[in-house]
Amino acid sequence: MTMAVATSIELVVNGVRRQLDVAPHHTLLDVLRDDLALTGTKECCLVGECGACTVLLDGRSVDSCLVLAVEADGASVLTVEGLASPDGRLSALQAAFLDQGGVQCGFCIPGQLMSAHALLADNPHPSRAEVEEGMAGNLCRCGCYLQIFAAIDQAVAGKAPEVRAAGPEIHAAGATAGARTTAEGLDQ
Numbered sequence: 001m002t003m004a005v006a007t008s009i010e011l012v013v014n015g016v017r018r019q020l021d022v023a024p025h026h027t028l029l030d031v032l033r034d035d036l037a038l039t040g041t042k043e044c045c046l047v048g049e050c051g052a053c054t055v056l057l058d059g060r061s062v063d064s065c066l067v068l069a070v071e072a073d074g075a076s077v078l079t080v081e082g083l084a085s086p087d088g089r090l091s092a093l094q095a096a097f098l099d100q101g102g103v104q105c106g107f108c109i110p111g112q113l114m115s116a117h118a119l120l121a122d123n124p125h126p127s128r129a130e131v132e133e134g135m136a137g138n139l140c141r142c143g144c145y146l147q148i149f150a151a152i153d154q155a156v157a158g159k160a161p162e163v164r165a166a167g168p169e170i171h172a173a174g175a176t177a178g179a180r181t182t183a184e185g186l187d188q
């Protein structure tokens with residue numbers, strides 16, 4: 001049996017240049033979670049249906065479970081860990097998710113945040129219909145869709161509450177690394 005030969009790639013992840021040796025079959029999701037310990041990005045369906053693994057690749061939202069790590073060579077990647085400012089202050093979007101109660105178990109929230117971030121970067125003032133369309137690829141088993149849409153509306157309107165300092169809430173907002181979790185949000 002022949003062993004897969006590792007390939008050297010370079011990524012800029014949340015503004016930090018990283019060099020990695022990756023197996024040809026490893027996905028960007030594998031690399032983020034297992035090699036870089038950025039476990040805010042969640043692993044769930046692995047077939048591009050749930051959006052839990054959404055990250056931005058050169059500014060475009062992608063399902064990281066569907067991108068081979070070697071395909072991302074040379075790209076910039078933004079994960080949920082990169083949304084808060086370096087001093088731990090949540091982005092207005094993250095704060096709005098908390099303010100609107102859009103976070104229940106929290107499992108889908110990193111992906112929801114990344115899709116919403118990409119949506120607002122492309123269209124800073126989306127209509128509700130555009131929000132619903134832009135977020136259609138992100139599933140929430142807790143059914144928090146209305147609160148999530150309201151949070152995006154709040155961020156668009158600039159009515160986010162005061163930016164909050166880092167703390168346990170950030171985990172709830174999906175901004176910190178955590179254990180590999182299931183769709184039910186249970187640590188494994």
Ligand code: FES
Nearest residue numbers: 044046048051065
């Ligand atoms: S884990 Fe990638 S889309 Fe579900």
Ligand code: FES
Nearest residue numbers: 105108140141142
């Ligand atoms: S908050 Fe979305 S799956 Fe629980």
